[in-house]
Amino acid sequence: MTDNLQLNSEGKLKHFLTIEGLNKSLLTEILDIAESFIGMNDQQIKKVPLLRGKTIVNLFFENSTRTRTTFELAAKRLSADVLSMSISTSSTSKGESLLDTIRNLEAMFVDMFVVRHGISGAAHFIAQQTAPHISVINAGDGQHAHPTQAMLDMFTIRQIKKNFSNLRVAIIGDILHSRVARSQIQALNTLGAAEIRVIAPKTLLPSHVESLGVNVSHNLTAGLKDIDVIIMLRLQKERMSSALLPSESEYFKCFGLTEDKLKIAKPDAIVMHPGPINRGVEIDSKVADGPQSVILKQVSNGIAIRMAIMAMAMQKQGVM
């Protein structure tokens, strides 16, 4: 499926909803622009005037700390006015429909919505329904996509490994419930990674997983061989409706990343995690805080990548 909804008539980014349908040159452009925003950290005044006078609303129907705060900081560094709304404090708890909430915010002259929602497709729905001058960024929808997380991960990988063509990347853990994994797989395939390996128990893999362009392993020890980049996923306990695992400690024994298991991968392999981490469930503290971990670098890079995506989505969509 090509998601033309995301691009304007000139092929430029209008909404950022999913990695699907975006080509390599556009993804590379996002990474390149983000690279320049990293340089801004040297400035005494960490702000550029690109989105001055624009209003961005963070619409979070689901809890988030990292994503919401880095989106907020990114918007502020672009000089936009930003307000963050979360479901518990909004009138949706009084029964207002999603569309009515959107219409009311539109009436306040909003230019961009950053949306996180528990239902897959929510950001697409808003992008289809909202006024034509408004851009929508998906900050995570159900089990579908989390494209800005995937891009900040690609950025972190490129920062350290320079290019994708020789890289073997392992994505480990709860693939079934992970919108992050879906977006990462699409991004890695588009950017031309040599191999993507998903490593998980059968119960935590979607049934069609090979069709996404990945190799599958059910054994962490065997699966980590020759790996350059290890991406650990959080065990999403809140999304597990049925007993997919015997126990957390059993899971850690088989799929938790420990120092010993890390040694099986290449010696210069990096360890990533989108957060929040469950220490002692999917990852040992010694690995999470160890020298090969780039988990906090990912968080810092989240600001620059979100700045790049917001700036690109707002270009040429100013007041006409």
Added chain:
Amino acid sequence: MLEIHDLLNRLEAELKRIIIERQLTDPLMIGIRTGGVWIAEEMHHRFNISEPLGLLDISFYRDDFSQIGVNPNVKPSQLPPQIEGRDIILIDDVFYTGRTIRAALNEIFDYGRPNQVVLAVLIERDGRQIPLCPDCVGASITLNAGQRIKLTGPEPLAIHLQTLDAAA
């Protein structure tokens, strides 16, 4: 005709004059990407400045973002951590409307508050749109309608006077 070496010599002489006149001490030289950096590299060499040349990319500070969007070829600016209180020589290739310099000053001031800034450009042409002007120039010229000036480089540096096709 505009001869690049004459212009560079003239700019060097002008810079020598202003360094004395404005009492610039230990000046930090900054070039504006892309053409300005080429000129700045030459001046940096001629004045034998040991501190690395500062590189400024003004893409995020342009005033035409809503018309043309983000420059996909933007590169990170590279300025020293200490801008506060410095004497700065800002260098560009062509001074035209003045908008580039406005953007450059805004960016520099986000890194800190310099003591003074002088502006040196290889060529000043007519068409100013905001009240800024260079302190040192290699040459001042007036172009006919449809003409524009372009610098290519870095090796070799060359100036081209182009006449845009009226039908285009």
